[in-house]
Amino acid sequence: MSAPVSVRAGRPLILAPVGDALTALVTRDPAALATLGRLHTEGRIDALLLGAGSLSGDPARTDTAALAAVLSRAVPGLGVIATALRTNDHPYNLARRTLTLDHLTGARSGVLFAAGDPNEAERVRVVRELWNSYPVSSIVGDRESGVFAVLDGVHDINHSGAHYRVAGALNTPSSRQGEPVSLLFSADGSGAGSVDIVVVPEASLIPAHPDAHGADYYLLTDAAGAADAAGAASRAAGFIVTITGFADAAALPPREAALPEPSTGTGTLRVTLRETLGLGLRTLDLSDRPLTFEGSR
């Protein structure tokens, strides 16, 4: 393969179909799905972000969690990221839906929030606490004793804030990747610390020492922008690349670093999205909160 010199090296690339490209996935266009499968198999994309067009005012064409669930079956092993941009979507419902998606994708999912709404920081916090309120390790399934789950790790979140009051616990056990990968779109670069990945639209918004902020900074760009991002974007930990049609995918910069090895011959990579993106395990400690099942196992 005569690949051009890549500036991307081993940095992750998340594909973000918008406009007609998103519609092609909604309508399950065979050519679009075939291209998507090939990009995944060739290791040229690490995950899919659905609904990024809403960040720039595109109308919502679908429900991104439902579409993510469908595409996780159409392209086995592909990481999928849904958007959580509707502020009328209550955190309990949002947390449950996204954590369900995470389980049903084999811990290969993420959620994109957006800074800007005054409720957003609290909303992200509530969702993350709910994600952590019911440890998946509670499930023991001991047939001898008849104990399905040991519940002394399940906590109410007992959240009472300026915008939300949420008791918890969530009724979905926690993710096998600790938490779904959380992303926050920030038009001005603020908002680090609460999420795994801060997504910025301009390379200049990436701080000189991004590690100090506790989050990776990804640059939201188009294919051309990712290909010539050697300058200011060199600080980006990864790229989110929008495409408006799957023909544009040919312009995606190639990747040099090898992907993790598949575990068995099932065609499915047994790798979480968190591992694919090089993120550490992430959890919140809720041990200071009330037990949900006081005195019961």
Add this chain to the structure above:
Amino acid sequence: MTHRDGGLRLNVNLQGFGQRPAAWQVTAAPADAQLTPDFWVTVAREAERGLLDAVFFADHPSIGNPNPRPLGFNEPIVLASVITAETERIGVIASASTTYNDPVELAERLLAADELSGGRIGWNVVTTYAPNVARNFGLDSNPDRTERYQRADEVVGAVLSVWDAAAAGGDYRFDGEYVRVAGHTDLAPSAQGHPVLFQAGGSPQGRNLAARRADGVFAVELTKEGSARNRAELRAEAAALGRPGRPAVTPGLSLVIGSTEAEALALFDDLESRVPPSYALRSLSNVLAHDATTLDLDAPVPAHILDQPWDPTTHPASAGYRTTFLDWIQGRREATVRELVRQFGGYGARIIVGTPEAIADDIEEWYLDGAADGFNLMLDRYPEGLAAFVDEVVPLLQARGIFRREYASTTLRGNLGL
């Protein structure tokens, strides 16, 4: 239509590992199987192999103790999208609350799943009575039943306004007392237009909502006569509202299948022996409106408990369950609590522990006598119990001319004959 036209309606209610609390202890599926796509795809494909209309998911947005009966871990609409991605014909009916969802957000989420499924989604409209849900949504208690159903009616109206708009330019508007929405949707209609509406509440308010809005009703019925009466009344009410022939009524039906009655009973007894009686007693408490764990297991329920006056509006659990239970227990007033708990194994729904022939006889009788349009089946354990139903009971129902031999359509609406 209840005659030998192959029109029997059959759904399967996927209550975790099965209807019996101990199902997780005997199924081949590992303990965490409900947190994997493969378990659900396997079970749904079994249902599709049996030509069932749909798989059904209840929903309570609050945590329940998974001991001894683990269920309800997944959000049903995302789960529906995984299932429909891996199947061709079977529908998925997802419950979603009108009290704890934004109407437009819910409308678009359901319609999106319906479009992605090729028109195989149903929405079971629930108002949510579980008392510990409210505190997850900033409220101290659920609104009372009257308000819940007034709001539910308006939410359904608002949802339908969005769905109708998707097929007609996109602009929607709904003005109610609780719900006012106006805007534009960019979603497209699905292959069946929009999701099929179902309703499950048995209170007068719930039945009124069903008469006006639903194409299918998940009823709780313990006696054939009571079910026939309720079905006739409901359909008469719907007909008077200009909706003749609707809705189809599918009571819950719990099944434990054995090749002989003795084998079925042994299976049932084995499952029962694996869980403490406290689980069934808690269920019984809900319909008794009295803590059944305080009762003498070897004596009948005291008459003053059975005959206490009650108000359906303030009854904390399902009013429909209590109504049908009180009807059922009149013929069993002398039974001991221990005997009642055993017969109450459907926890409000009927239970049959028996052979494929006995089950087919019962289904046929209820169907041909106009007591039901079909059933929402609850198998003891998944996927094994469902496989037994598909292999052993479905052929009998087909041979008797009351159940389809192939799907008529690719959409849920089409397969329901709507």
